[in-house]
Amino acid sequence: MTSVIGNLQGVHSRIAQACAAAGRPVDSVTLLAVSKTFPAAAVRDAFDAGCRQFGENYVQEMLDKIATLADLRPQITWHLIGPLQSNKTRPVAEAVDWVHSVDRLKIAQRLSEQRPDHLGPLQVCLQVNISGETSKSGFAPADVLAAAQAVAALPRLRLRGLMAIPEPAGDMDAQRAPHRALRALLDTLNASGLALDTLSMGMSADLEAAVAEGATIVRVGTAIFGGRTYPA
Ligand SMILES: *Cc1c(COP(=O)(O)O)cnc(C)c1O
Numbered sequence: 001m002t003s004v005i006g007n008l009q010g011v012h013s014r015i016a017q018a019c020a021a022a023g024r025p026v027d028s029v030t031l032l033a034v035s036k037t038f039p040a041a042a043v044r045d046a047f048d049a050g051c052r053q054f055g056e057n058y059v060q061e062m063l064d065k066i067a068t069l070a071d072l073r074p075q076i077t078w079h080l081i082g083p084l085q086s087n088k089t090r091p092v093a094e095a096v097d098w099v100h101s102v103d104r105l106k107i108a109q110r111l112s113e114q115r116p117d118h119l120g121p122l123q124v125c126l127q128v129n130i131s132g133e134t135s136k137s138g139f140a141p142a143d144v145l146a147a148a149q150a151v152a153a154l155p156r157l158r159l160r161g162l163m164a165i166p167e168p169a170g171d172m173d174a175q176r177a178p179h180r181a182l183r184a185l186l187d188t189l190n191a192s193g194l195a196l197d198t199l200s201m202g203m204s205a206d207l208e209a210a211v212a213e214g215a216t217i218v219r220v221g222t223a224i225f226g227g228r229t230y231p232a
Pocket of ligand 1: 057204
C-alpha cells in the first residue's frame, strides 16, 4: 500500500512535469493504472490512493478482478488493453468500459453486436503497429483510415482514437518519433471527418515522450505496482 501511494505520487509528478514541458494542462492526460499480474488487493490499494481507471491485458484475469472488486465497479472504469480473441468478445463486451486493442474489423463487429444496449456504447481505440514490428499486433498505418471509418459506423461502439506500443528507443528524440507518427495518423483521421479525441500511448519507460507528442491516456504498470512476475 505504502509503496503504491509513493509510486503513484512519483508517476503523477512525472506526468505533471511532462505536461508543463509541453505546455499542456495536467488534466489533459489520464493515468491508466495497468494492474495485470497483480492481485485484486493491489487494485484496491491503488483505488484507495485515488486511481479510478484500470487497465488489464488478459481477459480472464480481468473478468476475475472485476468480479472480486464488484463493490468498486460503479466508480472504476475498466479498460482492456491486451489482445482479444474473437471467441472472448462477448464477456468483454458485457463487462468493460473501454477496449484499446481492437486490431481487426471482425473484433469490432463482434463487440458491437454483443454490447448490451443498457450499458451504452463501448469506447474503443484501434491498435496500430506503429513501429512496424512483425511480432506486434495492430493495424498497419496504411490500413487505419478505412478501418476507422468502418468501426466508427458500428452502432454500439464509440471510436475514440488510436493506441500503440512503440518499440523502446535509446533516447528521447528517438522515443518521440513513433509517438509523433501515431499523433499524425490521428490528425489524418480527424481531417477526413472523424472526431477522435484519444491517443493511448506511453508506458512506464516512455510516458514523457508520449506526453510530449500528445498522449491523452498513458498506460502505466511497473512504475505504480512494481516489477511483474509472470506465471511459468
Ligand atoms: C503491460 C502493459 C503496459 C504497462 O507497461 P509498464 O511498462 O509496466 O508500464 C501498457 N500497455 C500495455 C498494452 C501493456 O501490455
